[in-house]
Amino acid sequence: MSNSEPVKATGLHVGEASPGVAKVDPILKASNVTRKFGGLTAVNVEHVEIPRGAITALIGPNGAGKTTFFNLLTGFDSPDTGTMEFNGKSLSGMRSHQIAKLGQVRTFQLTKALSLLTVLENMKLGATDQAGEKILGSLIPQIWRKQEAEIEKRAEELLRRFKLYEKKEDFAASLSGGQRKLLEMARALMTNPTLVMLDEPMAGVNPALTESLLEHVLDLKKEGMTVLFVEHDMHMVRHIADWVIVMAEGEIVAEGPPDQVMKEQAVIDAYLGSHQETDLGVVTGRIDIIDDGEKK
Amino acid sequence: MDWIQILSNTVESILSPVTFAFVLASLGLAMHFGFAGLLNFGIAGFMAIGAYGYAISVLRFDLPWWGGMLVSIAAAIVFAILLGAPTLRLRGDYLAIVTIAAAEIARLLFLTNTFDDFTGSASGLFGYHDSFRAANPIPEGTYGFGPFTYSETDWWVRIFALAVLAVVIWLLWALSRSPWGRVIKGIREDEDAVRALGKNVFAYKMQALIIGGVFGAMGGVVYALPSAVNPTVYVTSLTFFIWTALLLGGAATVFGPVLGSIIFWVLQAFLTNVLPALAQEGGILESLTSQQASTLRFILVGIGLMLIVIYRPQGIAGDKRELTFVK
Numbered sequence: 001m002s003n004s005e006p007v008k009a010t011g012l013h014v015g016e017a018s019p020g021v022a023k024v025d026p027i028l029k030a031s032n033v034t035r036k037f038g039g040l041t042a043v044n045v046e047h048v049e050i051p052r053g054a055i056t057a058l059i060g061p062n063g064a065g066k067t068t069f070f071n072l073l074t075g076f077d078s079p080d081t082g083t084m085e086f087n088g089k090s091l092s093g094m095r096s097h098q099i100a101k102l103g104q105v106r107t108f109q110l111t112k113a114l115s116l117l118t119v120l121e122n123m124k125l126g127a128t129d130q131a132g133e134k135i136l137g138s139l140i141p142q143i144w145r146k147q148e149a150e151i152e153k154r155a156e157e158l159l160r161r162f163k164l165y166e167k168k169e170d171f172a173a174s175l176s177g178g179q180r181k182l183l184e185m186a187r188a189l190m191t192n193p194t195l196v197m198l199d200e201p202m203a204g205v206n207p208a209l210t211e212s213l214l215e216h217v218l219d220l221k222k223e224g225m226t227v228l229f230v231e232h233d234m235h236m237v238r239h240i241a242d243w244v245i246v247m248a249e250g251e252i253v254a255e256g257p258p259d260q261v262m263k264e265q266a267v268i269d270a271y272l273g274s275h276q277e278t279d280l281g282v283v284t285g286r287i288d289i290i291d292d293g294e295k296k
Numbered sequence: 297m298d299w300i301q302i303l304s305n306t307v308e309s310i311l312s313p314v315t316f317a318f319v320l321a322s323l324g325l326a327m328h329f330g331f332a333g334l335l336n337f338g339i340a341g342f343m344a345i346g347a348y349g350y351a352i353s354v355l356r357f358d359l360p361w362w363g364g365m366l367v368s369i370a371a372a373i374v375f376a377i378l379l380g381a382p383t384l385r386l387r388g389d390y391l392a393i394v395t396i397a398a399a400e401i402a403r404l405l406f407l408t409n410t411f412d413d414f415t416g417s418a419s420g421l422f423g424y425h426d427s428f429r430a431a432n433p434i435p436e437g438t439y440g441f442g443p444f445t446y447s448e449t450d451w452w453v454r455i456f457a458l459a460v461l462a463v464v465i466w467l468l469w470a471l472s473r474s475p476w477g478r479v480i481k482g483i484r485e486d487e488d489a490v491r492a493l494g495k496n497v498f499a500y501k502m503q504a505l506i507i508g509g510v511f512g513a514m515g516g517v518v519y520a521l522p523s524a525v526n527p528t529v530y531v532t533s534l535t536f537f538i539w540t541a542l543l544l545g546g547a548a549t550v551f552g553p554v555l556g557s558i559i560f561w562v563l564q565a566f567l568t569n570v571l572p573a574l575a576q577e578g579g580i581l582e583s584l585t586s587q588q589a590s591t592l593r594f595i596l597v598g599i600g601l602m603l604i605v606i607y608r609p610q611g612i613a614g615d616k617r618e619l620t621f622v623k
Contacts, residue, residue: 076488100494112489114482116548124475125482126493132475133495135503139470148475184489191493 006218009242010257012051017256020047027052027195027226028073028104033082035068042068043079044250050195055217055227057237057258060247061271066230067109069247070199074106075099086195101128105193109200109230113180115173119164122172122183123155124148126190155190162186162216178209185216196220198229202236214240234272238262246271302569308443309565310558316457317343317519318561322542322553323464324511330547331472332504333484335392338379339538341399342509344530345371346516348406351421351525352414354428361428365517372513375402376506384501399535407527415527422524428452453522460518461554464511469550471507480504481548540601546611555613563600567593 014022026049035043043065050056058066071077073084075096084091086102100106114122130151131137132144159165162182167175172183181201188196201217202210210233218240220227231237237244237258244261246254248270254261261267309315321339328336349368353359359367379398383391406415415421432452440446446454471477479500482490487497519529537560545556571593572586581589604611 074492076491095496096491097494097496100492105494106492108488108492112486112492114485114489116485117478117481121478121481125478125490125495128494130475133479135471135476138474138476139467141474144475187493 006240008257009051009054009221012054012243013255017260019252019255021049021255023049023051025052026050027087028228029085030073031083033069033072033079033084035065035072035077035079041250043072045069045082045252048245048252048255050226050228051243052226053221053224054242055221055229055240056243056245057241058228058230058245058247059232059234059237059271060253063249064247064271065250066247067199068250070106070197070230074104074197076106100191103192103194104197105188105191105195106197107181107184107188107199107201109203111177111180111184113172113175113183116171118169119159119172119175119183120152120155120168122187123159123168123190124151126187127151127154128191151190158186158189163212178205181205181209181213182216185213189220193225195226195228198227200230200232202231202233210236234262298573302566302573304443305569306562306566309561311444311454312561313453313457313518313522315557315561316454316461317515318538318541318557319461319554320464320515320518321512321538322545322557323468323550324508324515325538325542326547326549326553327468327471327504327508327511329542330549330552331477331484332480332501332508333388334384334501334505334508335388336395336505336508337392337532337535337539338395338397338399338402339512340530340532340534341395341402342372342375342512343516343519343534344399344402344406344527345375346513347520347525347530348415348421348516349513350517351424351520354424355421356414361431364424364427365514368513368517369510372509373506376509377502380502380505384498384505396532396535399530400532403527403530406530416525418527420524420526425449428456428521450522453518457518457521460514464514465550465554467507468511472550476500537597540597540604543601543604543609543611546614548615549611549613552611552613556611559612560597564593564597567596 012023014024028050029048030045031047033043033045034041058069060066068077072079073091075091075094075098086099086104089102091099114125117125130144131147132141137143156165156168159168162185164175164179164182164186167179172180175183185198185201198217201213205213214236217227217229241258244254244256244258245252246261246267253270254264254267256264262272321343324342325336325339328334328339346368349371350361350364353367354361354364375398379391379394383394405411407417409417411417429449429452432448434448434452436448438445438447439451471480479490479495482495483497483500487501491497516530541556541560542553543556544559545554546552568590571581571589575581575584575586575589581592584592608614
């Protein structure tokens with residue numbers, strides 16, 4: 001873990017911390033959102049608000065509907081019922097690219113690096129409102145050359161920050177899994193988002209890289225962005241999240257600041273399990289705990 | 297064996313309008329498949345639309361030659377929208393199925409007796425050359441050297457085809473190196489990722505489908521320009537010959553399709569000439585009639601296509617690092 005403890009944002013909610021609690025300054029609101037796949041209700045969220053300028057973690061067991069809820073919020077899937085609001089604008093009927101244009105960018109659980117584009121091209125693709133991306137404008141380089149140079153400069157700065165600068169001319173396919181995660185996050189930042197949604201940013205990443213990804217996520221908050229992420233790594237959640245929302249079986253079962261939420265019985269039952277602080281070997285009985293051994 | 301004649305016939309295919317038509321159609325496919333990742337198995341349909349659009353409007357509606365070409369382009373745009381609107385939101389395989397079926401539907405509609413007054417059904421269309429030839433600025437006579445000796449009409453067709461080709465190559469090149477091309481290539485790699493960055497993926501795919509379709513239709517026009525429109529040309533195997541030419545040259549390149557089409561036709565011409573000659577001479581092909589020997593070339597094309605896909609998937613002109621084109 002990093003040496004300096006991150007500064008936690010507090011005072012985000014109004015009244016008692018409970019599922020669906022109102023926030024002082026919500027950036028994203030969802031009400032009565034349901035999504036059924038055949039007979040299975042994947043998501044059934046009565047009400048939830050995401051606080052602005054803070055890091056919110058969405059946790060829950062596998063199959064709790066976290067990713068489905070993510071897809072609904074980003075327009076990659078449409079809900080059967082319910083309303084969603086981003087920055088006061090209703091998202092109903094909007095397509096994913098329109099939602100992204102509002103300043104809400106997402107990454108994917110299975111990293112989506114554009115393999116046969118170079119790292120730099122991946123980055124440039126993220127920039128918004130490019131004149132050269134219009135079919136007619138693209139034919140006349142004079143229209144987009146200046147903007148392209150600016151975009152390239154910004155992309156290179158971000159690549160330096162994410163330690164990918166040396167790789168900029170390589171195909172993204174040649175990057176390692178961890179570097180792809182970094183690239184995906186950096187590319188998302190090219191859109192100048194106000195809300196960054198990360199779907200399991202730490203999955204399958206080694207501890208050293210996790211640490212640097214953590215720093216990057218904390219940096220986003222410092223720069224005034226709001227972060228919502230799905231994660232299973234409880235250390236990370238405790239370390240960086242200002243607010244935790246717990247989902248189980250499609251519903252939100254608990255909400256609150258991390259240290260408080262992790263103690264709630266509903267959360268322990270549904271997700272953490274009662275042995276969360278114990279080594280797995282102890283739980284399965286394969287290793288003895290030292291003081292247990294002494295007792296014998 | 298008359299090697300001089302064989303080589304002369306082979307070299308001549310470099311400047312043949314059919315080769316140019318293949319180059320145009322494979323450039324259209326390069327836009328579809330190489331850059332945008334759209335699996336279009338109906339390029340023969342786009343060519344048929346182009347050829348018939350031109351011939352019908354000149355023959356039946358008395359349009360001038362350029363009017364006929366504009367009709368071809370417009371028809372290709374409509375065809376692309378009809379194909380794309382229901383399928384481009386779905387996974388890529390659906391477009392493949394729809395295009396292969398639509399190309400067949402188009403061909404059978406041109407072939408059926410019902411529209412004989414317009415399409416000439418099985419005998420096709422011919423005799424629409426007056427307007428185009430009247431625009432020929434070259435004085436009467438025979439020009440050129442060696443195997444490239446043609447009449448003024450033949451030169452006019454070739455020069456016109458080359459001009460169209462130059463425009464199309466420039467368009468594809470300019471588009472592919474622009475930010476628009478970057479979005480298109482991004483969509484080829486992963487359309488959800490591009491969508492998440494705020495790009496209207498459907499609109500981009502539609503634009504790519506239309507542009508490639510128009511290239512294909514111009515290929516059909518060039519194919520029909522010197523001769524006649526025959527419904528037996530625009531069959532599914534034409535689609536796969538164009539795919540062969542594309543993959544041979546390199547799908548995600550601008551000059552690959554040009555190179556691929558030329559090599560494809562040079563090889564075809566060479567084998568068409570040399571195989572029957574070999575059969576006549578005796579030797580390894582002794583047991584074959586000259587007709588059988590000539591058909592042997594299609595078997596060789598098939599083997600060639602397999603070898604390219606296995607050993608050089610990026611094509612001749614493709615990037616070495618770009619090892620796979622099918623995901």
